[in-house]
Amino acid sequence: MNVGGDLRTVHPLSWGDIEQHVASVTAAITRDGPPEAIVAIARGGLIPAVLLAHRLGCRDLRTLNITHTTTDAVHADKTRRPVLTGAVAVDGLAGRDVLLVDDIAGSGDTLAHARHLLDHAAGVRRLRTIVLVVNTANWTQRHQAPTYVGHRVEGWVIFPWEQAATCT
Numbered sequence: 649m650n651v652g653g654d655l656r657t658v659h660p661l662s663w664g665d666i667e668q669h670v671a672s673v674t675a676a677i678t679r680d681g682p683p684e685a686i687v688a689i690a691r692g693g694l695i696p697a698v699l700l701a702h703r704l705g706c707r708d709l710r711t712l713n714i715t716h717t718t719t720d721a722v723h724a725d726k727t728r729r730p731v732l733t734g735a736v737a738v739d740g741l742a743g744r745d746v747l748l749v750d751d752i753a754g755s756g757d758t759l760a761h762a763r764h765l766l767d768h769a770a771g772v773r774r775l776r777t778i779v780l781v782v783n784t785a786n787w788t789q790r791h792q793a794p795t796y797v798g799h800r801v802e803g804w805v806i807f808p809w810e811q812a813a814t815c816t
Contacts, residue, residue, distance in 0.1 A: 657803030661781070666808060669780045669798025670696060674703045676796050682706060683747035683776065687737075689714050689762055692751030695809055696780050700749060710737040712762050729757060738770035745774040752805055753779040756791035763792070781805050 677683070677700070685708040688697030694711065701709045746766060753759050759777055766772050778796040785802035 657785075658806060659801045659803055660806045661808060663808045665799070666696070666699075666780065670699045670703065673778050673780075673796040673798050674700060677704060677747065677776070677778070680776070681745070684708065684744040685710065685741060686747045686749060687712055687741075687762070687766065689748070689750040689758060692807065693749045695807075696751055696778070697749040700747070700778070704747075706747075710741075712737070712765065714758050714762055726755075729761070738766065741766065741770040741772050743771065743773045746770075746772045746776070748775060748777045750777075750779050751807055752781045752783060753794055753797075754783045754786040755788050756793075759794060760791040780807075 682704050683706055686697050686701050686704075686706050687710045688694045690711045690713045697709060697711075701707070748759070748762055748766060750759060750762075759779065763775060763777065766775055776795040778798075779794045780798040782794065782797050782800045783803065783805065784800050
């Protein structure tokens, strides 16, 4: 669903862009208090989650394997709904302050699915979410917005860790 932007536009991000976005959200997270655990949505959320874990001094880093595209190609088709493809590492999160991290939010479906897993399966006390980028051309507004956003764009984003695979 295109809600006002060109979904075919491609925005390559550099490592410098990533550092800048991580620094800006780190400041906001620090003001709100450090999390007790960080959960990354794999694969895209792994790199920002590791960067945040180091900056915030949080050693409890976990992953959720959730996919919402059929391939890694630029403009890849989406699955009907997000798919959990690996074991959920939510043991011991009940009653804790958790930061959920992903690289990008398009429709918001993946983030909403992960929120549901952590709220209902894990019973976290406080759940905050961060995405480095929101694709405003695809955001449907039917889901709760991320707590922290590094940057907003209209269109497809290519992260520096994806460029070798998708731009050759």
